[in-house]
Amino acid sequence: MSDDDNLSENDLTAALRQFWWLHDARWYQGVKKRFGQEAANEINAEALRFVGRRVGTWYANTHGVPDGSSPAELAKAVAGLTRTMMTEQMMRSHVEEIGEESLETVVTEFFALRMLKAARSLEGYDCPCLDMRGGWYEGLGVKVQETTVECMRTGGSACRFHTEVRREAHTEVSAEIPVSAEVPAEQAS
Secondary structure (H helix, E strand, C coil), X not given: CCHHHHCCHHHHHHHHHHHHHHHHHHHHHHHHHHHCHHHHXXXXXXXXXXXXXXXXXXXXXXXXXXXXXXXXXXXXXXXXXXXXXXXXXXXEEEEEEECCCEEEEEEEEEHHHHHHHHCCCCCCCCCCHHHHHHHHHHHHCCCEEEEEEECHHHCCCCEEEEEEECCCCCCCCCCCCCCCCCCCHHHCC
């Protein structure tokens, strides 16, 4: 019996996440080298919004759509979405309800920034965080207004996102998520 047979499903899932993000980082560097940083930033933001939307839809189908008027439920969903995409070792963060209409996400450590710094690519990198998170909310069918209050990439001590819940009914989320290596053109954006 090899040591691989002793790995738990959680260990394998954590490794898969890390390898996927490593692929993402290498891909970003390749696009930057061949087509420039502006193209790399633009494509990275589009890709993360797309993935975020898929993860949000999956989360809504698996856990239910959070009440769009409840910051407490939305905070719980954001914490779950974060852990779906990243392990605690990859990103340290917490989400808390602030008042009756908003929540705040605070990220105190994020592996992508360490990787970008090591690759000497931090300068000129545009954080796609709001794009990814915007995809989450689209996938959940929840309307929010979100702003970056502080960013570690630009010198902040943490990344801080303020999310205000819009008091609108949420939209229905599709119950079907095609699992395929190819994405139909109409679903690619």
